[in-house]
Amino acid sequence: MDTLLRNDVFEGKDGCQYRVVSNTSSANHGWVINLSQPHAWPVEREFNVLRHHSEHRSHTTRETLPEFAFYSEKARARANAAYEAIKPLVLNDDGTENKALFCEKTRSALVRARAAELAISKTTIYKYLKDWWTLGQTRYVLIPASARNGKNQPAGTGSRGRRPDDDRYAVFQMSANDIKWAKEIIQKRYIGNEHASLVGVHSDLIAQRYSLLDGNGARINLPEGERPSIHQLRSVLKKYFTQEDVERGKHGDKNFERELNPMLGSSLEECVAPGHIYEIDATILDVFLVAQANRNSIIGKPTLYLIYDRKTRLCVGFYLGLENASWTGMMLAILSIAVDKQALCRKYNVPYDPADWPAHGVFPAKFLADRGEGASHNSDRICDGMEATISNTQALLPIRKGLVESGFKSVHTAIKDEAPGYEPPRDAVKRRSPKYHLDAALTLDEIVSIILGQIVRHNRSKMRRFPLAPENVLDGWAAIPRELWTREVSHGGGVGTRYTHEYLHKQLLPVDTAQVTQQGITFRGCFYKSLEPTVRQWMVQAAVKKGFAVRCSYDLRLVDELIVHDSNGKSYTCTLTADSKRFAGYSYAEVKYLLSRELDMKKAKAPESEQARADQRAQAKAVVDHAIAATKAARTGAARSARRADTAAARGAEQTTRRREEVTMPPTTNIEETKGKVVRLRPEGSAATPSAEIQMQSVSDATPTTGSSLQDLLRNLALEHTNESTAK
Known part of the structure; x- marks a missing residue:
């Protein structure tokens, strides 16, 4: 059991709290005052008897030391005056503690004498002594608790209104x-x-x-x-x-919380090492761009994605494109972490240094994103294939990922003085603001080159307010992102994981289900084919039995290719079939729109098709009705069973009649030209057969028309064949 000292508070076995006022020569004996009773005074007791093996603890009720720092000088002066009033009572002339004050008989006499000496009430002296012993025996415990003693408080009138200067009305007292x-x-x-x-x-x-x-x-x-x-x-x-x-x-x-909440935390509190947390977000870049094929065409503002390592402030990836903020843009930004940086810098004419990209291919344990694309179903691909987690910040609180938000600001600061077509955000909604889009001159590739150069500059630059640890300062560390990453990883190790670009590309693509048919693999209105034997056998199986579903990966931006997966995990790349090549170069959203428009047009033309079908059926019915009536009229009383279906003579006669009608159709050229091309089978003046006369009569009486040479040739051949048959 701990030894009790002066001012210690402990719990007695009777349930009361006691404070040690003074110790005697014995460690377990002294003067105590009962804090649980309102009119208690110091008494001499054995500590072990009172405590009964209970532990002492700090007192937490109203008898604690006052917060004297919040009191005015006037209140402090009153406390000093009260202490000077009881100082001769609590201390001897040599500064030792006056034990006689603890005894009730001697205390009364000492108090009366001191009160008479100061010409104050002895009740005041008793109050000072009671506060001295119960609150902790320091002079500031003598500060009175009344609000009138000079404690700093907000101004107020105790529910009374301000008194008017001219006393035109009485003061209103609020109840x-x-x-x-x-x-x-x-x-x-x-x-x-x-x-x-x-x-x-x-x-x-x-x-x-x-x-x-x-x-x-x-x-x-x-x-x-x-x-x-x-x-x-x-x-x-x-x-x-x-x-x-x-x-x-x-x-x-x-x-x-976004604008006025006290900023007491730090972004480094949750981060333990490089590669632990990557912040990712998107914004609209405030620069109007022009088309690469025609610089006179303005294509609007692009979307910028940035990825920052929270521990070192290193920019590890980015993406700038014309897509709106979506999973596609976020996916491409994540893929940029593993893209070939040397080829990237060469493409955009930016000097390449491997030291600028120390986090190449390193993926974090956690991505910190907002509640947009970071909360989409496709974001599960990160958790499944990369063994990483995605943490979503609260809505409307960009300060939760303030690092990447600051990155957007630094990018805009770097380009606003140089980039033509830059529109300040404050002017976007201003009336009669300058027409910044008319100054647009940069293409997408050119602005990407500028952004890439800014990222390289950031990774090389020293940060002004980065909180370096004292030991790092003494070791000569500089607050440069790329150096911080290298030093942190070499000293404490990183927590990231490295993946290849090919693996990530397949892993991050959205996954869905396609249908195998005899015509190919159909997915979202497009048909795909592949030269792989496995895919061919799938199509044969679908033709023999029925179609079935397979897993596929696709890129939302382009329908040209589809990656299908078999049950063994093997992947096959498929391309558009001949019928679906009309959609080449389109996105799936554009194909969906085109198909919907095509369906709408088909629905719009449906009444016309139905009317044409009805007209055709009516015309056919009229022909059939006439044929039935004529057939009945031609029976002449014969039985229905007397009709025969294979009468050769009737068929031959019908064929001859049809041939004559077809041959004697109006010619497509002048009759004179036709006569010149006909080979006469009999000399002039000889008698012609009646059929030939009839034939020549019908040909010569026909109305001449114009036509193609192929039609003329066919008609001439038909006439020659007819003449030969007639001669025979």
Whole structure:
């Protein structure tokens, strides 16, 4: 059991709390005062008997030391005066503790003498002594607890209004109900309304609670002095509502935490090593771009993705494209971590140094993204294939990933003075702002080159306010992102994992289900083929039995290729079939739109098709009805069973008649030309057969028309064949 010393507080076996006032020569014996009784005085006791093996602890009730730092000089002076009043009683002339004061008989005499000497009440001396012993025996425990002793407090009038200078009305004293009504209307009308003013709220309060209806039904406010003033309402606001309550109520919790919340934390608190947390986010780059094929065409603003390592501030990846903020852009930004940096710098004419990219191919344990693409279903691909997690920040709180947000600001700062077509964000919604898009001159590749150069500069530059550890400062470390990464990894190791670009590309592509048919593998309106024997056998199987589903990976931006996967994990790349090549170069969203438009047009033409079908059926019915009627008329009383289906003579006669009708169709050229091309089978003047006369008569009487040479040749051959048959 610990030894009790002066001012220690302990729990007695009787349930009361005691404070040690003074120790005697024995470690287990001394003077104590009961803190649980209101009129207790020091008594001499055995500590072990009181404690009964209980542990001593610090006292936490009202008898604690006062927060004297919040008191005024006046209050401190009063405490010093009180201490000087009891100092001769608690201390001897040599500065030792006066044990006689603890005894009740001698204490009374000493107090009376001191009170007479100072000409004050002995009750005051007793109060000073009681506070001295119960609160901790320091001079600042003698500061009175009254609000009138000089303690620093907000200004107020105790619910009384300000006295007018001209005494035109009496001071209004607010009651408990008045304060209640004031609090209710402040909470409802002022704090809950972003644009409400306190003057307007005060007018509503007077109209609701401090007004009367006259004989005409008009509402009359009570005169001043019979209702709270605007100053009293403001005092209630300051007394019962904090500034945080007002700001949160007027602007919302999200806006308060984003704009006004105290910034006490650090982004390094959750990060343990390089490669632990990557922050990723997207923004619209404030630069208008032009088309590469035609610089006179403005294509708008691109979307920029940045990825930063939280521990070292190293920019490890980026993507700049024309896609809106989506999983596709986020996927390409993540892929840029493993892309060949040397080829990338060569493509965009940026000097390459391997030291600028120490995190090449290193993927983190956690991605920190917002609640957009970072919360999509496709983001599960990161968790499944890369063994990483995705943490989503709260909505409307960009400060939760402030590192990448600062990266956007530095990029815009670097390009705003040089890039033509840059539009300041403040001018985007300003009326009559300059037409910045007319200055656009950069293509997408050119702005990518500028952004890439800015990232390289950032990775090489020293950061001004980076909190280096003291030991790192003594070791000569510089707050340069690429050096911090290298040194941190060499000293403490990183927690990232390295993957190849090929693996990541297949892993991050969205996965869905395609259908195998005899015509190919169909996916989202497109058909695909492959020369792989496995895919061919799939199509044969679908033709023999029925179609079946397979897993596939695809790129939302382009329909030209589809990657299908078999049950063994092997992948096959498929291309568009001949019928689907009309969609080459399109995205899946564009194909979906085209197919929907095609379907809409088909639906729009459906009434015309139905009408054409109805007209055809009506025409066919008329022919059939006429044929049936004619057939019945031709029977001439014969039985129906007397008809025969294979009469050769009737068939031959019909064929001869049809041949004559087909041959004697109107010619497509002039009759003179036709005569010149006909080979006469009989000399002129000889008698012709009746059929030939009829034939020549019909040919010569035909109306001449124009036609193609192929049609003329066919007709001439038919005439020659007819003449030969007639001659025979």
